[in-house]
Amino acid sequence: MVLVAAVRDYINRMLQDISGMKVLILDSSTVSSVSVVYSQSELLKKEVFLVELVDSIAMSKESMSHLKAVYFLRPTSENIQHMRRQLAKPRFGEYHLFFSNILKDTQLHMLADSDEHEVVQQLQEFYADFVALDAYHFTLNMAANHMYMLPAVVDPSGLQQFCDRIVDGISAVFLALKRRPIVRYSRTSDIAKRIAHEASKLMYQQESGLFDFRRTEVSPLLLIIDRRDDPVTALLNQWTYQAMVHELIGIQDNKVNLKNVGKLPKDQQEVVLSSEQDAFFKANMYENFGDIGMNIKKMVDDFQQVAKSNQNIQTIEDMAKFVDNYPEYRKMQGNVSKHVTLVTEMSKIVEERKLMLVSQTEQELACNGGQGAAFEAVTNLLNNDNISDVDRLRLVMLYALRYEKESPVQLMQLFNKLASRSPKYKPGLVQFLLKQAGVDKRTGDLYGNRDLLNIARNMARGLKGVENVYTQHQPLLFQTMENITRGRLRDVDYPYVGNHFQQARPQEVVIFVVGGTTYEESRSVALQNSTNSGIRFILGGSSLLNSKRFLKDLEEAQRIARISTNML
Amino acid sequence: MASRNRTLVFRKYRDALRSVRIPAGSSPSTSSGHGSGPVIELATTSLLNPNRSYAPLSTEDPGTSSNGTVTVGLPPAWVDLSDEITANVQRVQTKMSELAKAHAKALMPSFGDGKEDQHRIEALTHEITDLLKRSEKKLQRLSAAGPSEDSNVRKNVQRSLATDLQSLSMELRRKQSTYLKRLQQQKEGPDGVDLEMNLNGSHSKRDDDDLDDLGFNEHQMAKLKKSEAFTVEREREIQQVVESVNDLAQIMKDLSVLVIDQGTIVDRIDHNIQNVVSTVEDGLKQLKKAERSQKQGGMVMCATVLVIMCFIMLVLLILKEIIF
Numbered sequence: 001m002v003l004v005a006a007v008r009d010y011i012n013r014m015l016q017d018i019s020g021m022k023v024l025i026l027d028s029s030t031v032s033s034v035s036v037v038y039s040q041s042e043l044l045k046k047e048v049f050l051v052e053l054v055d056s057i058a059m060s061k062e063s064m065s066h067l068k069a070v071y072f073l074r075p076t077s078e079n080i081q082h083m084r085r086q087l088a089k090p091r092f093g094e095y096h097l098f099f100s101n102i103l104k105d106t107q108l109h110m111l112a113d114s115d116e117h118e119v120v121q122q123l124q125e126f127y128a129d130f131v132a133l134d135a136y137h138f139t140l141n142m143a144a145n146h147m148y149m150l151p152a153v154v155d156p157s158g159l160q161q162f163c164d165r166i167v168d169g170i171s172a173v174f175l176a177l178k179r180r181p182i183v184r185y186s187r188t189s190d191i192a193k194r195i196a197h198e199a200s201k202l203m204y205q206q207e208s209g210l211f212d213f214r215r216t217e218v219s220p221l222l223l224i225i226d227r228r229d230d231p232v233t234a235l236l237n238q239w240t241y242q243a244m245v246h247e248l249i250g251i252q253d254n255k256v257n258l259k260n261v262g263k264l265p266k267d268q269q270e271v272v273l274s275s276e277q278d279a280f281f282k283a284n285m286y287e288n289f290g291d292i293g294m295n296i297k298k299m300v301d302d303f304q305q306v307a308k309s310n311q312n313i314q315t316i317e318d319m320a321k322f323v324d325n326y327p328e329y330r331k332m333q334g335n336v337s338k339h340v341t342l343v344t345e346m347s348k349i350v351e352e353r354k355l356m357l358v359s360q361t362e363q364e365l366a367c368n369g370g371q372g373a374a375f376e377a378v379t380n381l382l383n384n385d386n387i388s389d390v391d392r393l394r395l396v397m398l399y400a401l402r403y404e405k406e407s408p409v410q411l412m413q414l415f416n417k418l419a420s421r422s423p424k425y426k427p428g429l430v431q432f433l434l435k436q437a438g439v440d441k442r443t444g445d446l447y448g449n450r451d452l453l454n455i456a457r458n459m460a461r462g463l464k465g466v467e468n469v470y471t472q473h474q475p476l477l478f479q480t481m482e483n484i485t486r487g488r489l490r491d492v493d494y495p496y497v498g499n500h501f502q503q504a505r506p507q508e509v510v511i512f513v514v515g516g517t518t519y520e521e522s523r524s525v526a527l528q529n530s531t532n533s534g535i536r537f538i539l540g541g542s543s544l545l546n547s548k549r550f551l552k553d554l555e556e557a558q559r560i561a562r563i564s565t566n567m568l
Numbered sequence: 569m570a571s572r573n574r575t576l577v578f579r580k581y582r583d584a585l586r587s588v589r590i591p592a593g594s595s596p597s598t599s600s601g602h603g604s605g606p607v608i609e610l611a612t613t614s615l616l617n618p619n620r621s622y623a624p625l626s627t628e629d630p631g632t633s634s635n636g637t638v639t640v641g642l643p644p645a646w647v648d649l650s651d652e653i654t655a656n657v658q659r660v661q662t663k664m665s666e667l668a669k670a671h672a673k674a675l676m677p678s679f680g681d682g683k684e685d686q687h688r689i690e691a692l693t694h695e696i697t698d699l700l701k702r703s704e705k706k707l708q709r710l711s712a713a714g715p716s717e718d719s720n721v722r723k724n725v726q727r728s729l730a731t732d733l734q735s736l737s738m739e740l741r742r743k744q745s746t747y748l749k750r751l752q753q754q755k756e757g758p759d760g761v762d763l764e765m766n767l768n769g770s771h772s773k774r775d776d777d778d779l780d781d782l783g784f785n786e787h788q789m790a791k792l793k794k795s796e797a798f799t800v801e802r803e804r805e806i807q808q809v810v811e812s813v814n815d816l817a818q819i820m821k822d823l824s825v826l827v828i829d830q831g832t833i834v835d836r837i838d839h840n841i842q843n844v845v846s847t848v849e850d851g852l853k854q855l856k857k858a859e860r861s862q863k864q865g866g867m868v869m870c871a872t873v874l875v876i877m878c879f880i881m882l883v884l885l886i887l888k889e890i891i892f
Contacts, residue, residue, distance in 0.1 A: 010569065021647075044724055045728065048724075112581035125571060126571050277830070334831075
């Protein structure tokens with residue numbers, strides 16, 4: 001609720017005082033921020049009758065001076081250039097400019113210089129520079145996400161841009177929440193350290209006036225961690241509804257693109273999965289596949305009952321009632337067919353790729369099991385012709401991450417087998433992953449085998465047995481959140497920036513994962529928040545990962561690293 | 569939720585920068601170094617000079633002005649249509665509140681006939697349905713052909729008005745149905761009791777058979793007449809309901825095409841933007857294709873040939889007449 005409500009509030013404030021017909025002009029990142037929280041029909045209620053992108057609006061020359069223009073852009077140099085050109089030849093009656101982050105003075109000067117016709121009525125900064133996907137989950141949708149895996153020397157300016165965008169996004173979140181946090185970061189990650197220091201500098205030195213909010217007793221905490229501390233979560237196959245849809249089909253800004261799926265009617269080719277708008281989804285997004293099947297069957301039965309009663313029109317009153325309830329009925333029908341389509345498609349994919357078999361081994365590799373048994377299982381699956389290349393790659397990666405140091409001979413055998421059986425496999429990718437996220441590079445206890453307490457906990461869990469083999473994995477984030485709740489987050493592993501020390505538990509924590517978050521982790525955060533432990537967690541990342549995206553980032557980083565080593 | 573208003577700072581910079589630009593008007597030769605400077609400065613000096621009998625309005629076109637704020641130009645014609653529809657919507661809303669009051673009054677137990685109340689309710693309902701129908705027809709005229717920014721604005725205005733009209737017609741129907749239900753309850757109430765009493769009466773009367781035969785028949789006849797009148801009235805009311813259901817169903821059907829289903833992909837802003845981009849591009853392609861095919865004009869050629877043939881035949885005919 002928190003993040004979504006903040007962005008909605010900003011948009012409401014933008015539109016409320018401007019009367020008359022309006023046109024809303026966005027850029028490619030703010031269009032995502034706005035689309036996930038505000039619907040077209042709500043915009044129409046506020047008299048916004050046209051929505052355009054800032055680069056396409058430049059192409060038309062017709063003057064529409066009866067419209068008032070509301071711009072909501074990120075303060076990038078391209079956008080400032082667009083604004084300058086459009087202010088020089090104004091097409092609309094009035095111009096109201098809103099920027100999603102802090103404007104530099106030079107940019108302000110440039111805009112003032114171009115406003116020769118004095119059409120700008122107001123210019124404000126509304127800090128909605130992130131995409132609020134769910135109540136406690138945001139993302140920055142960054143395209144060049146692989147940059148965090150590269151050393152600084154390869155592309156210093158690119159890396160600086162990457163860090164700047166993240167710092168901008170994080171500061172926007174805190175400005176929207178009106179808090180100034182204490183910053184901690186993951187010790188082994190250089191980029192996390194860099195971002196932590198830059199964010200702290202921005203909030204405490206450069207713009208300390210802007211961040212000077214009413215101090216609460218205990219400051220909130222900003223924890224910056226690296227995706228490479230927990231690559232396992234990014235590679236695993238998922239079995240809870242939202243995570244599974246993203247893993248098998250793909251969710252972008254809460255939209256699912258089903259155009260590649262067989263023959264679907266036009267209105268089902270792209271669907272919206274938003275917990276704010278869809279009550280069934282909100283109730284089921286964290287349930288596992290089996291339970292979802294049952295709930296969908298129940299929903300279909302209910303719907304069939306309603307449909308049958310609708311066909312049974314005998315009296316005038318029935319007719320009147322049918323016409324009254326028709327919009328509701330139509331909405332229900334759309335919703336039912338959407339969920340049925342999704343689950344059908346996912347079942348098909350599970351069947352094709354034999355994911356039940358693969359996932360069982362994956363979970364064993366991630367959670368427990370001995371090395372010998374694991375090696376055998378992986379070898380069998382590699383020999384199985386029905387398994388797809390990407391699944392084979394994931395299995396070997398998971399094995400390598402776990403048993404990196406044990407039995408290198410067997411590991412080598414697996415590498416060779418993978419290379420021989422998967423023609424499209426780019427050699428060395430697994431080794432690259434180990435170099436990036438190997439046991440030496442990780443902070444925290446990914447497999448629960450370093451810390452005595454964790455070993456004991458694992459043994460207890462092994463003895464107790466698990467409810468569901470496919471969802472037994474808990475992301476490392478869960479442990480981190482528990483440590484924060486108990487006040488046991490070690491300073492050695494997660495040092496502070498600056499001279500701040502936290503005496504008591506924070507009440508609000510924002511965890512930012514450089515390299516991207518997964519829906520499994522956002523589920524973990526949502527479930528943790530619902531336990532009323534007194535701490536509210538918010539999760540954010542530079543992009544939204546599934547195994548495909550994570551592998552793509554790895555490949556891209558490997559390619560660039562290879563090029564740069566060739567050049568040196 | 570923090571925000572920062574930079575308008576004052578912006579205005580300060582803007583004024584400062586403007587004063588840097590303008591004073592160069594006194595020496596126009598030195599200002600030729602600026603890019604677009606000279607054009608603006610000469611215009612402003614001419615405007616500033618009161619001696620010249622200028623008609624600056626004629627040189628300005630709406631939407632741009634070289635001095636001061638932009639004059640809001642005349643909106644296109646379809647805006648009048650949408651204003652009319654909005655005015656209708658407001659009128660409907662006031663009438664609906666009057667209708668609600670009339671319904672309440674008619675439902676209250678009264679000693680009078682209640683016929684004027686009925687008339688008033690009928691009249692109001694008719695007016696509202698009429699207004700809704702007229703607005704809906706006007707709404708259809710709002711659609712524009714061809715993809716352009718203006719047509720998107722029109723489409724969105726249409727959708728928003730359609731949503732308003734649809735919610736108003738649904739409200740009207742709901743009010744009507746609750747009113748009718750309550751009316752039926754009221755009528756049935758006393759009649760139900762009446763019937764019961766009569767039944768009991770007829771039972772007791774049946775015991776004393778033949779003596780009261782005549783009286784019994786009269787009583788029955790009166791009862792029959794009363795229930796007949798009642799049925800006729802019921803039928804009339806049902807007819808009314810059916811009519812208004814039909815009217816409003818028609819409106820709803822037409823409107824439902826325009827109204828956005830909330831929560832679907834059509835309700836997403838980014839989906840609509842992409843559609844705009846693709847339809848504008850498509851439209852451009854179609855236009856280009858049409859232009860090309862028109863130029864090649866296979867049809868035009870055919871038509872020309874035929875016309876020439878017609879002429880030739882006509883000439884031959886005339887010649888034939890003349891010669892023979």
